Amino acid sequence: MSAENTTPPPNAAQIEYWNKGGGAAWSNYHDLLDRQLGPLGHEAMRVLDLKAGEAVLDIGCGCGQTTFELATRVGPTGSVTGVDISAPMLAIAEARAPHDGAGEIEFRLRDVQTDDLGIGRYDVAFSRFGVMFFSEPTVAFRNIHRALRPDGRLAFVCWQPFSSNPWMREPLEAVRHLLPPSEPPDPLAPGPFAFADPDRVRGILTDAGFTNIDIASFETTLGSGSVDETLAVTLRIGPLGRAVADQPERLPELAGPVRAVLERYLTSNGVQIPASAWIVRALGRQE
Numbered sequence: 001m002s003a004e005n006t007t008p009p010p011n012a013a014q015i016e017y018w019n020k021g022g023g024a025a026w027s028n029y030h031d032l033l034d035r036q037l038g039p040l041g042h043e044a045m046r047v048l049d050l051k052a053g054e055a056v057l058d059i060g061c062g063c064g065q066t067t068f069e070l071a072t073r074v075g076p077t078g079s080v081t082g083v084d085i086s087a088p089m090l091a092i093a094e095a096r097a098p099h100d101g102a103g104e105i106e107f108r109l110r111d112v113q114t115d116d117l118g119i120g121r122y123d124v125a126f127s128r129f130g131v132m133f134f135s136e137p138t139v140a141f142r143n144i145h146r147a148l149r150p151d152g153r154l155a156f157v158c159w160q161p162f163s164s165n166p167w168m169r170e171p172l173e174a175v176r177h178l179l180p181p182s183e184p185p186d187p188l189a190p191g192p193f194a195f196a197d198p199d200r201v202r203g204i205l206t207d208a209g210f211t212n213i214d215i216a217s218f219e220t221t222l223g224s225g226s227v228d229e230t231l232a233v234t235l236r237i238g239p240l241g242r243a244v245a246d247q248p249e250r251l252p253e254l255a256g257p258v259r260a261v262l263e264r265y266l267t268s269n270g271v272q273i274p275a276s277a278w279i280v281r282a283l284g285r286q287e
């Protein structure tokens with residue numbers, strides 16, 4: 001009789017989160033999230049300077065908006081592989097209609113840290129907020145590095161610290177007195193702010209074999225459209241969403257103070273709250 005292997009995979013907690021509560025919230029609100037995050041993903045695509053016919057890896061592609069946009073940019077002779085650990089989010093990605101004139105698209109349920117991504121298959125690796133959740137980031141980026149051709153390029157967008165992101169900080173502060181006290185999160189733990197320190201990011205990429213690392217600040221404003229649309233996302237995604245994920249009955253009580261914050265940022269272009277991200281780029285080898 002063979003002994004059963006009960007060791008959980010290194011990213012077990014994230015796999016559970018993105019296949020259960022987190023994955024469900026992102027799946028339900030993916031249209032509004034795409035509107036909110038679209039411009040930040042476009043900035044990371046812009047610095048990649050994609051060329052027709054290139055093969056692209058979309059890391060943590062989620063519900064697939066960026067995968068389709070990348071496929072449009074590389075055109076019909078190019079291809080994009082979207083990889084993610086979330087089955088429900090990939091199901092949404094697979095159901096999206098392809099854009100005219102886009103390259104070939106495939107989606108794969110893969111853990112970027114532990115699964116085989118192939119060797120030298122991709123010209124480019126990209127991610128919109130999909131690289132901050134690895135238990136061992138250097139291992140994951142070594143795997144990404146191995147999947148790139150020797151002259152491959154990497155670009156991703158990740159968040160600067162919570163304190164530099166009023167769009168997440170101000171709604172949470174407005175309701176903190178209504179929430180149970182909580183310990184400050186470990187800044188190195190997998191999560192939205194794990195790559196907030198650019199020195200840490202530079203060290204991880206260097207150890208993984210990347211060169212010519214450039215980390216640029218991208219300061220912008222964002223929202224999901226109207227106050228109601230942005231409120232729906234703010235109450236369910238990000239630090240506030242996580243804090244109340246298992247208490248949906250509290251949402252009506254929290255909605256008032258959060259709505260008051262969002263109304264202060266209402267413009268003719270919908271809600272627009274300041275946000276700060278890093279646009280990180282690197283090469284597979286020294287140029």
Ligand SMILES: C[S@@+](CC[C@H](N)C(=O)[O-])C[C@H]1O[C@@H](n2cnc3c(N)ncnc32)[C@H](O)[C@@H]1O
Binds near residue numbers: 037063083084089112
């Ligand atoms: C914040 S969401 C971003 C999703 C998508 N890139 C977007 O911008 O809409 C983070 C994504 O990373 C994925 N992810 C987290 N850890 C991963 C891993 N080890 N391998 C592959 N995907 C992962 C999650 O399942 C989730 O879809």
